[in-house]
Amino acid sequence: MSEKILTKRFEISGYRGTLEEYEASGGYQAIAKALKEHTPASLTEMVKRSGLRGRGGAGFPTGVKWGFIPKDPELPKYLVCNADESEPGTFKDRELIMRDPHQLIEGILLASFAIGCRAAYIYIRGEFIAGARILEQAIRDAAVRGLVGKDILGSNFSLDLHVHRGAGAYICGEETALLESLEGKRGLPRLKPPFPATSGLYRKPTVVNNVETLSNLPHIVLRGAEWFSSIGNPKSTGTRVFSVSGHVRRPGIYECPINVSMRELIFEHADGMRDGRRLKAVIPGGSSVPVLTEQHLDTRMDFESLATAGSMAGSGGVIVMDETTCMVRVGEVVSRFYHHESCGQCTQCREGTAWLHKTLRRIEEGRGRTADLDLLLDICDNMKGKTICPLSDAAAMPIESYLKYFRDEFEQHIVDRACPFQSAYSVPSIIAS
Amino acid sequence: MNEETIQRILSRYPDRRSALLPLMHLCQEEAGYLTEEAMRELAARLDVPPTQVVEVAAFYDMFRLKSGGRCEIWVCHNLSCALLGAERVIRRLEEALGVGTGETTPDGLFTIKRVECLAACGLAPAIQVGPDYYGPVSHGDVETLVARLREQLAGSDQRAASCDRL
Numbered sequence: 001m002s003e004k005i006l007t008k009r010f011e012i013s014g015y016r017g018t019l020e021e022y023e024a025s026g027g028y029q030a031i032a033k034a035l036k037e038h039t040p041a042s043l044t045e046m047v048k049r050s051g052l053r054g055r056g057g058a059g060f061p062t063g064v065k066w067g068f069i070p071k072d073p074e075l076p077k078y079l080v081c082n083a084d085e086s087e088p089g090t091f092k093d094r095e096l097i098m099r100d101p102h103q104l105i106e107g108i109l110l111a112s113f114a115i116g117c118r119a120a121y122i123y124i125r126g127e128f129i130a131g132a133r134i135l136e137q138a139i140r141d142a143a144v145r146g147l148v149g150k151d152i153l154g155s156n157f158s159l160d161l162h163v164h165r166g167a168g169a170y171i172c173g174e175e176t177a178l179l180e181s182l183e184g185k186r187g188l189p190r191l192k193p194p195f196p197a198t199s200g201l202y203r204k205p206t207v208v209n210n211v212e213t214l215s216n217l218p219h220i221v222l223r224g225a226e227w228f229s230s231i232g233n234p235k236s237t238g239t240r241v242f243s244v245s246g247h248v249r250r251p252g253i254y255e256c257p258i259n260v261s262m263r264e265l266i267f268e269h270a271d272g273m274r275d276g277r278r279l280k281a282v283i284p285g286g287s288s289v290p291v292l293t294e295q296h297l298d299t300r301m302d303f304e305s306l307a308t309a310g311s312m313a314g315s316g317g318v319i320v321m322d323e324t325t326c327m328v329r330v331g332e333v334v335s336r337f338y339h340h341e342s343c344g345q346c347t348q349c350r351e352g353t354a355w356l357h358k359t360l361r362r363i364e365e366g367r368g369r370t371a372d373l374d375l376l377l378d379i380c381d382n383m384k385g386k387t388i389c390p391l392s393d394a395a396a397m398p399i400e401s402y403l404k405y406f407r408d409e410f411e412q413h414i415v416d417r418a419c420p421f422q423s424a425y426s427v428p429s430i431i432a433s
Numbered sequence: 434m435n436e437e438t439i440q441r442i443l444s445r446y447p448d449r450r451s452a453l454l455p456l457m458h459l460c461q462e463e464a465g466y467l468t469e470e471a472m473r474e475l476a477a478r479l480d481v482p483p484t485q486v487v488e489v490a491a492f493y494d495m496f497r498l499k500s501g502g503r504c505e506i507w508v509c510h511n512l513s514c515a516l517l518g519a520e521r522v523i524r525r526l527e528e529a530l531g532v533g534t535g536e537t538t539p540d541g542l543f544t545i546k547r548v549e550c551l552a553a554c555g556l557a558p559a560i561q562v563g564p565d566y567y568g569p570v571s572h573g574d575v576e577t578l579v580a581r582l583r584e585q586l587a588g589s590d591q592r593a594a595s596c597d598r599l
Contacts (some may be wrong), residue, residue: 127561
């Protein structure tokens with residue numbers, strides 16, 4: 001079993017993530033070290049060398065992102081922690097927040113020091129009521145000890161840190177929609193450029209980093225960039241906290257080297273398929289990415305390997321489906337979600353997601369037409385690469401992949417005028433959307 | 434709304450409009466939903482056009498524009514939960530409470546709400562009530578859950594029972 005980093009403390013018996021417990025296990029030593037030994041530039045350089053890439057979905061190199069922030073010390077800047085975790089199939093940030101909030105806070109301190117900001121916000125999805133409470137308490141505890149607020153640990157580095165709750169909108173996980181939401185508006189993604197690094201929150205330079213990304217920072221500072229980049233492969237470094245759900249015997253979060261094989265993750269960590277059934281399909285990075293099948297089980301889970309296999313690493317949310325799963329029904333559920341979450345700004349997405357759902361629903365309900373399969377592909381084609389944000393692509397790519405690998409199944413629905421799947425797990429189609 | 438709380442929230446942001454979502458959460462916790470009066474007050478207070486306040490309220494799934502049950506039961510119907518029987522759980526819940534999704538029980542206690550991924554897929558099929566997560570919920574567990582929630586509601590006053598208090 002490989003070494004755990006971000007979830008290592010989870011294994012300490014009785015560990016609840018309090019300030020005392022965190023400190024007793026080496027916590028807040030990284031920020032003390034960074035304030036003594038680093039300049040913002042050297043810390044940024046270190047994170048660049050570590051190869052750390054964003055764990056929210058896009059996989060952008062974290063240090064490079066920080067490097068885009070203007071160096072002018074007089075200019076207000078912001079760090080925003082993206083804790084909106086809402087990509088279906090992803091539940092690792094919730095665990096990282098609930099079980100080790102100070103690890104995240106220390107990561108925020110380090111990132112804020114590196115980019116030179118004096119205020120940071122944790123944008124947490126509104127449904128994480130318990131998580132928001134835990135973070136607020138942790139911030140209060142840290143402030144009492146001089147770890148958050150003015151002149152942190154006697155240095156001249158100061159940081160105000162606030163928790164800001166969203167209110168239920170998937171799109172707010174997209175960084176510019178998140179910033180709009182934080183400004184008290186509807187979460188409508190912004191046209192880029194300008195990118196948040198030059199014009200973000202309140203039109204000031206802003207870095208948006210995911211919970212897991214930030215939680216890696218204390219470890220990189222304490223153990224070095226070379227240690228971190230020795231895990232994984234040259235382009236995808238460190239570990240990843242994978243969320244595994246669906247038809248596996250032991251769903252949960254598993255921290256593994258980022259290039260763990262899909263087979264090891266599913267069959268060793270998540271203990272394989274439940275009820276002795278056969279694996280049919282795997283969504284490897286949250287519902288927005290193309291599906292893979294049994295033939296891809298030896299694919300590694302790093303960014304490049306999954307891209308080569310025709311999918312994406314996304315948010316690390318692994319949804320496993322067995323042979324009893326109806327892929328048309330999966331398409332219906334997934335497309336219903338994107339239809340519900342489309343912000344409506346761009347025609348291709350607003351109309352495309354509705355058409356995808358409508359078409360998939362009628363196929364699932366046995367009312368599909370032969371022409372529907374080409375219609376689906378045509379809709380997808382019209383949705384990709386044409387919109388302000390990637391939600392439209394995220395809605396189209398999975399459906400294309402279901403058709404690529406399971407076209408027979410779609411055809412059978414149309415020929416039989418019914419869904420051929422009857423099993424313990426199959427469920428009637430949804431009545432209301 | 435308590436003035437001290439409002440000031441504390443306003444002090445977090447350089448632009449007062451940012452306080453809109455936090456203050457909406459507060460208003461909803463107090464009244465159970467966003468009343469027209471509350472939205473008008475927020476508009477005046479934050480210097481945001483009233484139509485934009487309503488627009489924001491309507492955009493986010495968690496804000497309620499009309500009153501509902503004292504307790505909202507959120508049932509995830511997204512993929513991981515659907516794979517493990519979310520629709521059966523919803524059906525059983527509707528039977529147990531005698532109302533459909535989106536409806537409120539006649540005693541004003543419960544509203545069933547279908548929700549998208551709660552980031553609790555390891556607990557699929559998952560239900561969330563206020564800060565608490567339940568799962569995996571088999572359809573046989575539904576009655577037990579409802580009984581437990583009834584007990585919690587009976588043992589607390591109206592305010593404390595408002596399920597999303599933060």
